Amino acid sequence: MATIAGTLLRSLGKVSMTVSRAAPAALQGVSKCLPSNTTCNTPVWTPLLTIVRHRYYADKVARGSCLRHYGYKDTLHTRGLLPHMVHRTRLPVPLYRPKNSWNEKRALFGQNDYIDILGNGTLKPTDVTYSVPSWLRGFKGNEYQMLLRKKKIHGKHMAHLRPTKYLEMNKRIKWLYRYLNQKTRDYYWHRA
């Protein structure tokens, strides 16, 4: 297509060149816009301008696309499949390790949750939750309530055997008491 257009334009150019050379003596470009009362007796010569193209689309295509962002090093990867090839090495993909959904803990999950219904009624599910820390069985509360409960249940043990931890816990309890009761409104209760 480009070549056809190129040849057509070249041939037109050649025609225009031949026309411009062919009739030097003829009245060319006599201006018709002049009014009749001011017409001169002698004709005015105005040069005929022919536009000659020297740039052809085919040549543009042959040159190729324009070089843009010269000297710029693009650190993105614009081609290829994931994972990207970074300096010829693949990105680390973790090894797939499926969990054993039938190990003892998972196979028997939920056992004894209905012991108060299906047993003889003396045991409740909160009595048999051995995986839960002892001061948290059957309990839900915010941090302040949880620390108070921990102190109530394990305070003596901690004071005797974990003095630093006990001290830190007491400091936290005092701080939380002040914060919750003197620094914030009640609707922050759940966050603390």
Add this chain to the structure above:
Amino acid sequence: EHHCIMAQRLFYPTLRNSLRCFGTTPGWQTEAVAVPQAPSAPLILNETSEIDKNVAEVAREAWIETLDPSGENLHVGLIHLHPKVFATYPRLDIIHENVVWQQKYRMVNTSHTKLRSEVRGGGRKPWPQKGTGRARHGSIRSPLWKGGGVVHGPRAFTTQFYMLSFGKRIMGLTSTLSAKFAQDDLKIVENLDMPSDEAGFLEKLCEDRCWGPSVLFVDDCDLMPRNITVATDTINHINLMPVYGLNVYSMLKHNTVVLTVSASQCIEERILHHLNKPDYHLINCAKCYNK
């Protein structure tokens, strides 16, 4: 109670053996159901529960099977299951609530972030208040700093404990049992006596009967017969459970649930007892689960 259960397990097989010799006795049976196979097979009957006899619905029937494939018949008898336990319309939303409750009520989140006071260091003012062109700071462990404390992060042990209401838990059990029964995933077995203690024997038995890949055997007593205990020891997806350990999550996790006759009777009795007791309406109001 344990002694009584042991006696039962010794007594019933001998009684059954004697029946095999002498045929069926009418005095022991109230609803005799004829099994069309060989007359030597005993009819292990089952009456409907004593607690709730006047039920408008029809009792559901299930075959009683054996784990001993050497006998003539696979089916040893017929059992009647109470419709209020094994034939309720399964409430999927209640089953879902039960499963979610089982997963959540025991959950303890141990994620913990240190506060600015707990992070090591950061007691000194890093540079003077004025003079240096830098921003003013009091400690290198303030939350603005990298490596500093977290302000409102997770703190120590948080629990998601809550108790589902009694009625919902009972309904969860009945819905799951009914759904399992309706979908042919609930099997009734005479007892858990097996002729062999090999794992391969049990696996072959389950495959022959098209019992799903995972099987849950439920018995009345928590001391199971030796053979089945040894066989299931190495197989992770075939498990044994006593009646008091039964729960919605396990029933849904295992493809097939196999109950012994005594286990099914025990389950019926317990659930009907709770459904029919006079102060049932008070249970949902009670807040008695916090120690």
